[in-house]
Amino acid sequence: MSLFIALGGVSYGVATGSIDSREIEDGSIRNKDFKNGTLRGNEAKRDGFGGGAIKESTLGKVPDADTLDGVDGPGYKVRWALVNANGDIEEQSGGFTVASKPLANGQPATNPNIYLNAGSSLVGKGLSVSTALANTPAAAFNGDTSVGRCNTAAINCVPAGTNVDNVLVVRSLVNNGDATSAPRRFYVEVTE
Secondary structure (H helix, E strand, C coil), X not given: CHHHHHHCCCCCCCCCCCCCHHHCCCCCCCHXXXXXXXXXXXXXXXXXXXXXXXXXXXCCCCCXXXXXXXXXXXXXXXXXEEECCCCCEEEECCCCEEEECCCCCCCCCCCCCEEEECCCXXXXXXXXXXXXXXXXXXXXXXXXXXXXXXXXXXXXXXXXXXXXXXXXXEEEEXXXXXCCCCECCEEEEEEC
């Protein structure tokens, strides 16, 4: 009986003025529970602070922010061409020519791709393409575009003279999955 009474007794603890993790329920502590300046970055979970929790004026300059992978930002050059739905260059920054398009260079009408010669090797260059809209009453605000460099393991360009490192291929249609859908104007960019 005395064993039963001893086990049923009251427990107590001595307050030491400090609390450790055993006494805190996960997710129960909020920013307001910390005294300003007491929480260090290495004590917070990775990416745990949002933009509103950081005073941007206290941040220093990002090391080497004026370069991109060791190259001065102004050292990168972007060239572009605007190509119409017929596959002709309307405007450009320079250096592009049409290498092939439907019904030219022996390319059949069933191949809707446009092949542009960039004038220099595209190996290691960035390529991007986007649909370009025309300011006409029937302007289409939709379409699919894709771009790639010829002469790669993934892309073997067929029209004569196009399967070389300085030619890119663009498909810009209402629906790229349907080669018979209407062609779209496009901008293509090469980042050098």
